[in-house]
Amino acid sequence: MDFTLDSEQLALRDAVRGLLGKAYGSIDARRDATASDPGFDEKTWSRLADMGVLALPFAEEDGGVGAGPAEVMVVAEEVGRVLAPEPFVEAVVLAGGLVAAQGTAEQRAELIGGLAAGESLLALAHLEPGRHWSAGAPDVTATRSGDGWTLDGVKEPVLHGARADVLLVTAAVEGRTALFVVRADAGGLERTGYRTFDGSRAAHVRFISTPAEPLGEPGADATAALEAALAAARVAYAHESVGAMATALETTSEYLRTRKQFGVPLKTFQALTFRAADMYVSLELARSAAAWATLVLADEPERAPEAARRAAFQVSKAGRHVGQEAIQLHGGIGMTAEYSVGHYTARLTAIDHLLGDGSDHLRHLAASVSDHGVVEPMP
Incomplete structure (x- = not known):
């Protein structure tokens, strides 16, 4: 497999790196952006739209660029390198991917067009309180109401749900999981936003006979589209994690080179150098798994x-290892909110729990072991 980026992908990487590096060149800039709602810089989001980044994965007839998964993952990795708080994966890969897969031509033109232009923010309302990472959504129900539909129930956490202009909501319809579009000004919609531990934003969303529009065919089973969108988002989050781990390792290596103890740099101590080398191994294993998953996608x-799930499991282990070692090798300063490695570890931890943690992925993978047949042992 060839994991090498071509010239156009390298140009995309450099352009996104330049924009995000200027916006979040220090952890202070990121802290300022996440200090107040909506938890990211609206101007940076608009600049990403102007560059065509928000339109990357969508078909040209829907207002997109028609790029593939590799280009999306290039952007996701650059987002992770500087911990950019913009909801690229949440809005473009996850919510936008569902519209592209399930929506009618009119819905795709409106919703994807608005998202690509940076004029409308989409958010997926899928997770439900007390339920783990499942493609089902039994606790929010959809009911026919005259010529339309209404929704009842609670979704939480909804990533960037308080800021979103449009919510894509999963709901139970006669034992199936269907998708619905809910506008921000819909009646019976209650949204309570809050800050998460990594500085991002989420919301508690309640639907009380809330008018909703079916996404695509009314009442159609959206399980397959949802599984595909979740898979794409997991791979994108894997690349975002790789970007974050790369910066955490670079920051730690620089600290070991410059920080002195007993009159010599910390890199002089072989045990610390070996620990940094182990961080590098974890990073490269995660990078390879994420790249392979992108090619499969x-x-x-x-x-x-x-x-x-395989990539997410590898990234889960690597993220925990790299994040914890980055803090440990920095000593006391690594525990402070003023220093960057703690923020990187917080984001890596958050990503690990967004769409299933390592244990959840391992459980799903183990359940399918018997599907692969028997391999004869080597003599």
């Missing part, structure tokens, strides 16, 4: 859910 989409 592009060439064999039917295998994407399993590949995404």
Whole structure:
């Protein structure tokens, strides 16, 4: 497999890196952006739209660029490198991916067009209190009301749900999981936003006979589209984590080179150097797993859910290792909110729990072991 970026992908990487590096060149800039709602810089989001980044994965007829998974993952990794708080994965990959897969031509033109232009923010309202990472959504119900539909129930956490202009909501319809579009000004919609521990934003969303529009065919089972979108998002989050881990390792290595103890740099102590080398191994294993999952997503989409879980499991282990070691090797300063490595570790931890943690992915993968047949041992 060739994991090398071509010239256009390198140009995209450099352009996004330049924009996000200027906006979040220090952890203080990121802290300022997340200090107040909506938890990210609206101007930076608009600049990403102007560059065509928000339109990358969508078909040209829907107002997109028509790029593939590799280009999306290039952007996700750059988002992770500087901990950019903009909801690229949440809005473009996850919510936008569902519109592209399930929406009618009119819905795609409106919703994707608005998202790509930076004029409208989409958010997926899928997770429900007390339920773990499942493609089902039994606690929010959809009911026919005259010529339309209404929703009842609670979704939480809804990432960037308080700021979103449009919510894509999963709901139970006669035992199936269907998708609905809810506008921010809909009646019976209650949204309570809050700050998460990594500085991002989420919301408690309650639907009380809230008018909703079916996404695509009314009442159609959206499980397959949801699984595909979750797989794409898991791979994108894996690349975001790789970007974050790369910066955490670079920051730690620089600290070991410059910080002195007993009159010599910390890198002089072999035990510390070995620990940094182990961080590098974890990072490269995660990078390889994420790149492989991206190729599977592009060439064999039917295998994407399993590949995404494999990559997410590897990234879960690596993220915990790299984040904890970055803090430990920095000593006391690594525990302070003023220093960057703690923020990187917080984001890595948050990503690990967004769409299933390592234990959840391992449980799903173990359940399918018997599907792969028997391998004869080597003599």
